[in-house]
Amino acid sequence: MSDKPILMVIDGHSLAFRAFYALPLDSFQTPQGQHTNAIHGFISMFLGLLNKEKPTHVAVAFDISRYSFRTRIYPEYKGTRGETPPEFIGQVPLLQDALHAMGVITLTKEDHEADDILATLAHRGSEGGFNVLVVSGDRDTFQLINDNVTVLYPSARGVAELKRYTPDAVEERYGVRPERYPDVAALVGETSDNLIGVDKVGEKTAVKWITQYGSLDALLAAAEEIPGVVGHNLREQKDRVIRNRELNHLLTDIDVGVSLEALERGPIDVDAVTKVFGELAFKTLTNRVLALGGATLIASESVVAPEAVALPQQRSLVDEELTAWLGKHADQPLGVQLRSLDGVILEVGLGAGVEAIRVPWIQGSKDHLPLLEAMAESSRSWVFFDSKSALKILHGEGLAPTITGDVHVASWILRPSGKSRSFAQLVSDELGTPLPQPPADQLLPEENEAGVGVEAWCVLALWTQLSSQLDEASRGVLSAIELPLVRILADMERIGIGSDRVALDVLERELAGQVGKFEAECFAAIGHEVNLGSPKQLQTVLFEELEMPTTRATKTGYSTDASALAELQISNPHPFLDSLLGHRDATKLRQIVEGLRVAIGDDHRLHTTFDQTGTSTGRLSSLEPNLQNIPIKT
Template structure:
């Protein structure tokens, strides 16, 4: 029992426990999508969390070995020499584990030349002397010697680390028959196989205990060794030096000099955001709430000493005219929050540095506030787009949008999911946004009102601005905020989709899928769920006995590439039937989701997620209009359902051709590639002619396919292995192709190399327009993480610059259409393509704007080529 009046010090041997967890947990179940093994980290943290929860330590530290070498190996070179090489899968986990502990504000201690247990011994001794209850958690038996009335050992059971056994003095006596301080004497006599310390032959615990009880101490035993009879007595006399050596080596040091004292180990509040970040990276979803629970306890404790968070002022609710007058007089920026109900404004709230006000949206409020809302008076929002849309539905065109904290937060940290005001309040203000609990009918806590939300928004904006690099700020103001307004209008406009065209096709595909399924069942003689990879594996690899394919986490892959390979090596009708079934059902899925998304206005309104990618691209959801099939004949029928809407004349599509390769030419300034784009020749033909040293007219389709794959692959960091795989050629041939390619376009390789190197130095990549993406993993000692980061870093400036260019073109077009009073409007953006709905009589004017704005969006050393199409539906217009 612990004395609750005393503080509790918990010291943990990180290395030995993580190592046990590593072997106890199946590595297959603990691997991130990046390939990082996490079983040791996970097992250790799960144990530590349970331990903290159960023991509630007031002071805490985790110690690590720095390497296998220590003063002990210098004294006895065979110490631990029999241990097998530490698996590399484990080694890489230790730095990540230490990152986790740092995020949890847990003190990590290690010291060259000493083992973790020496640090534990030193801290335990200090702690006990200073009146702490001390808990030592270690997987090394030598720590038994530390147990006293004040020091308890927590030792893992044989299996894993989930169960810890408590050793106090009585428990040690019960288990080993001697007092804790005598345990090293026993160990010295018996020896420790795991440390490569042989003891006295034929002497086990029983004999050792008997001797010690008989002689009273190890010294007395060794002095009186001549009096010990029998074979074991002879053995003892012969191995007396080994015993002395063992006893020296297994004595833990209690006077290691450390940079901290026990009082410095007081439990600190966790950095909640850092914990979430690193746990998310390691994909420890289930651990996050468990840590949060702990953090809650700690924050309560910490709150006693730290100042209470500022409380949001109660917003006043003035008359509409007073509110408008107050806004007009506001000197600086005003934060605005519009709550939306049924797509329309419901409540509006405003906050300046020193006051907040709010109102319920109605005709009178709308009339009073519209002039200010549509003016250039500076306004800050949190996630403006949905609010901009609501206002626009109410007839108000928002002006003066100068900051959006969600977009700005994303620009600074595009990889982190700070997608709500609450996240940002947490991260930048270190406060909790009051939120109503949606699971409770009568919430215990009130949610913040719009005025209060604005107050938080304004304060977050100030913090975010401080951290915003100038180049990123310019991306926000010059690209993202204008784009936001254009996106709002695109979403509101939607695109007309014909239910009639879709529903017929859908049932046709359903019938086809059904028929294929029946054939497939006949082929294999039973019914299976063709949508279940698990059941398919049984059929393919156990019943049809086809060769095993690429491994996945849960078995063997059955994806299309794998099935195509199988079909080639082991042709079987089932494979084809499965592929066809997949194709039909997938197509039907897409059609169905599209069909159900058609609104009462006959149009589909997607949502563009402006913060949806790490590179600067948009993403599209509910439904995703950026992955509508295009490659096959069947998919054309889907695009035919995207029609010009009532009151409009035709659709226009405009796409950038080879924009990423053009950006590559610009950034690398490769003379060959620049010439390719300035020559007017087909890019792949031109490149093929150079690579294969033939005349452009002699470039065969096969040659063109190869250089095309190579060119596109470059942008993604493709390897010779990947290239050979894709082109189904020998790796040696792929290697040769890459050599020839770089011999002719060497500046491309130089650029790619130097851009990754620069990113390693800076810690981030930057697009032509200054958009940044951090890459902390470029310096990771973990090869998987590092190489993944290198490929992403290679791609980010190219994909990101293309996204910048498209956004610039988009908002310019949007702006020009309005400025020239055209009714024509942009409907969709598919990364390098725009779809525009042209009002009657406006083709020439609209086409000119689109062509010029896209062509002039960036000033590169190569031209931006824009392809324009026209037609009554997306399929026709897209040609």
């Protein structure tokens, strides 16, 4: 084993993003609704690395902005990357707080990327007698690899598995030594960075050229010797290659504001870890961090979390005993939970005070009659988790109970921008206790471990908890707008929307004829058939056969979306474009009509689902089918 100190440098944003997509959102949230899956995944991975690699010095680098000196050179650099998911926003600062509590230095650099920080530290570490481990999901870091520098790269399975890239491993995988990998990348391009390579030049060709000529500079100097279409493309697109190589070069001499000695691992701050990880609601992870630092483990209740409530024992009531229980609780709202199958009620749970009641609902029996009669009384009040679904089911029994609480709606009003939380997630977050779940491999569980009565009790407890957190204005919105709207939407979904199947059939046939007509016109305009739904084939027709000017660059070439084609038709009109745009419009309308036809029920009406909690603004959305997706004109 080497006696050299080990410097580990980590690309914080790269690994946090991978952790974000590897772990489910709903399973990692604080009671206040802050998503924490990226933080949890990163820290778990980090702890595994510390245990396995035992670095003596550690730093984590983060990007400070989407813009850097590279975007000044090439404004489209990384331009194809989508917007940051809203659930990821806010997690990086919290991750940095967690790392600081663990005694880990985090670094950023204005006008530069995290990769440049990693490159500088790796270079200094290699020159300074360290064995360096670079942990990154960016292949640009492969250029840093040498006998003293190894890259740990996430596998397809995520951040939990890291492949070790040494000089030999890079050569085995890519056919070139690490210092030549950026040359290959400059020729091939990098879609994630929006760096377009030489047309028709793939990895195999690029490796062959670099191996033959020794370097990119030597290849470009001898470009006139390269035969065929690829040689022509290389000469024509030489500037693109030079730009790519300039952009994928990592800087090894920037001022990172810290010495290697300052990166030596120090003791963790037990109080800070307890506080920060407690606020993140990380119980097990807190103890893992403290154990790694040699600190005394803390009891789970030391972690800031909602005080756990004790779930009551469920009991079943029917007939006279049920009548007596309902009479005792006549003047207070009751929590309700329904169990049903295909719209038929099987059992009902009731919750009040410290009691959890199960009422079997057997068709033809009178045992549940007291509950049926109670629900018909307008003076009684009921609280549901999802009252809209419950109202539609209860309508089948001729019931329209008075709804005074809806947990799902209240949770949304409390956090309109947050991710919708499941019933079990709310119980865990707000009541501080896990809700026992039925076995996942049972299509229809023989028994639910929590019990329908216990769930009804949780519904009422959640309503009390959530409604108490609403301010006066929010409570007004809930009682005056959202709860009344629930009943209206339930009726709209149940009654459905009138439709004319015959007219839709006629329209679908007309549109099918239009699709065929436009398709034939497209083929006639270019003299051969082509898949009009294939962007790749359309790129060949438009930019090679018809020699039209290229549109904006995409990961796979140039854009062929509707807006790009419309602009192209204005600047370079052509019969093929006319017919292609007509074909797209007719195809889209035909798909909409087909979606409506298959959604018509036996009552000849369309039954959609209206979601009142799907946006932060309160705008309604329509699902299955999406009636808001129908164009008002064609």
